[in-house]
Amino acid sequence: MQIPSNSEALANALRDRRQRLAALLDGPVVLWSGGRSSRNFPANVYPFRASSHFLYFAGLPLENAAIRLEAGKLELFIDEGTPASALWHGSTLTRDEIATAIGADAAVPLADLGMRSTGAATIPVQDAATRQQQAQILERSLPPANQLMGIDLALAQAIAILRLTHDPEAIAELKKAAVATVNAHRVGMAVTPGAKTEAAVRASMESVFVAQNMTCAYNSIVTVQGEVLHNEQYHHALKPGDLLLADVGAETTSGWAADVTRTWPVSGKFSPTQRVLYEVVLAAHDICIAKLEPGVEYRDIHLSAALIIAAGLLDLGILRGKPEDLVAMDAHALFFPHGVGHILGLDVHDMEDLGDLAGYEAGRTRSDRFGLCYLRLDRPLRPGMLVTIEPGFYQVPAILNDPERRSRYKDVVNWDRLAQFADVRGIRIEDDVLVTESASEVLTAALPTKADAIEQLVTGE
Numbered sequence: 001m002q003i004p005s006n007s008e009a010l011a012n013a014l015r016d017r018r019q020r021l022a023a024l025l026d027g028p029v030v031l032w033s034g035g036r037s038s039r040n041f042p043a044n045v046y047p048f049r050a051s052s053h054f055l056y057f058a059g060l061p062l063e064n065a066a067i068r069l070e071a072g073k074l075e076l077f078i079d080e081g082t083p084a085s086a087l088w089h090g091s092t093l094t095r096d097e098i099a100t101a102i103g104a105d106a107a108v109p110l111a112d113l114g115m116r117s118t119g120a121a122t123i124p125v126q127d128a129a130t131r132q133q134q135a136q137i138l139e140r141s142l143p144p145a146n147q148l149m150g151i152d153l154a155l156a157q158a159i160a161i162l163r164l165t166h167d168p169e170a171i172a173e174l175k176k177a178a179v180a181t182v183n184a185h186r187v188g189m190a191v192t193p194g195a196k197t198e199a200a201v202r203a204s205m206e207s208v209f210v211a212q213n214m215t216c217a218y219n220s221i222v223t224v225q226g227e228v229l230h231n232e233q234y235h236h237a238l239k240p241g242d243l244l245l246a247d248v249g250a251e252t253t254s255g256w257a258a259d260v261t262r263t264w265p266v267s268g269k270f271s272p273t274q275r276v277l278y279e280v281v282l283a284a285h286d287i288c289i290a291k292l293e294p295g296v297e298y299r300d301i302h303l304s305a306a307l308i309i310a311a312g313l314l315d316l317g318i319l320r321g322k323p324e325d326l327v328a329m330d331a332h333a334l335f336f337p338h339g340v341g342h343i344l345g346l347d348v349h350d351m352e353d354l355g356d357l358a359g360y361e362a363g364r365t366r367s368d369r370f371g372l373c374y375l376r377l378d379r380p381l382r383p384g385m386l387v388t389i390e391p392g393f394y395q396v397p398a399i400l401n402d403p404e405r406r407s408r409y410k411d412v413v414n415w416d417r418l419a420q421f422a423d424v425r426g427i428r429i430e431d432d433v434l435v436t437e438s439a440s441e442v443l444t445a446a447l448p449t450k451a452d453a454i455e456q457l458v459t460g461e
Contacts, residue, residue, distance in 0.1 A: 011103030013169035146355030165384030217257035226426020261430035280312030333371025341388035390430030
């Protein structure tokens with residue numbers, strides 16, 4: 001790990017974040033970064049990823065570290081590298097160098113943390129060993145992060161307020177992730193005509209991140225089985241007539257994420273049925289982005305996508321009835337079963353370790369309606385929020401062949417007409433959109449969405 005070139009700007013941003021936390025919360029806070037987990041034997045470990053809550057205030061992906069926050073001050077707890085560590089892993093930054101880079105007010109060994117943790121609030125980290133350490137030092141049991149109580153819940157609520165909107169330092173990092181992600185998708189489209197499997201396209205896309213010392217923000221989805229929403233299998237052959245759905249996003253070295261999906265024809269040309277359904281999804285995508293501005297309810301954005309998709313399927317003869325009635329009975333969710341997007345930041349589904357605390361406005365709970373129950377964000381939009389817009393169309397066998405749904409929707413679905421679109425398994429179009437003071441900015445706008453432009457990127461014409 002190196003000291004970032006913008007360390008002064010980073011230190012100032014971190015100082016501002018902890019001062020804003022102090023304005024929302026009294027009392028001490030201790031946040032742990034976490035440690036590595038062994039993959040199969042102790043020395044062979046999974047890649048380390050620091051806790052996002054720690055990263056937000058510490059700025060650097062420090063391993064086996066903790067910070068104490070109180071009254072706008074930050075104390076860093078981390079041990080110096082050992083000779084044995086230097087032998088295998090090379091020299092590391094000193095504690096004082098790290099403290100200077102992040103603007104810490106004090107920096108001491110990790111062993112001193114116990115004396116400074118009395119009455120502190122925290123948020124449990126993901127790895128079990130560090131979670132056990134948290135409980136031992138705080139001398140109390142810790143529930144899962146989505147079931148917090150007391151001072152820990154108050155801390156989570158305060159952090160959610162801060163992290164829901166992004167400061168200039170965060171936005172700069174998010175834009176870096178967006179640029180890398182756009183480049184990766186362009187490369188993926190370009191290599192598709194010569195690729196034999198999904199894995200080859202995935203490798204080309206992820207290599208863009210590796211070349212910039214970035215990582216994937218989540219497990220990449222690169223699949224001809226687009227109806228499998230989180231498909232992580234890459235062995236399928238690419239064949240003419242297939243659509244390839246790629247949901248791939250970069251994460252910067254400091255943890256900030258992008259999340260983009262495009263769907264393109266393996267042959268470089270959409271079939272007539274693929275193109276008309278692609279245009280339905282694109283219409284929903286474009287209308288949702290056009291409506292993004294401060295004060296708009298994200299739930300209404302989702303329902304706009306549902307209405308456009310229902311209307312489009314009605315025009316194609318797949319659905320019967322009126323668009324408003326079809327949405328009211330959730331018929332659109334047969335083909336668009338997920339929410340239209342989510343908040344984006346240090347986590348690709350930002351702060352979902354806290355359950356719905358960040359995604360849902362206070363007093364709101366998830367719907368039990370088909371499709372709407374998967375809405376990840378139900379808040380009015382505010383300047384500085386970064387959200388994804390990702391409508392889709394899918395033919396999911398588990399949904400479409402479900403006897404109960406077949407019976408419920410038998411009068412509004414033209415199953416014979418639907419069968420004529422068998423070459424469309426899944427289409428999703430996703431961009432990352434920053435809410436500004438008066439409207440919005442698409443951070444991933446450099447990656448085309450129109451069908452003709454997508455075909456040109458695949459064929460190189």
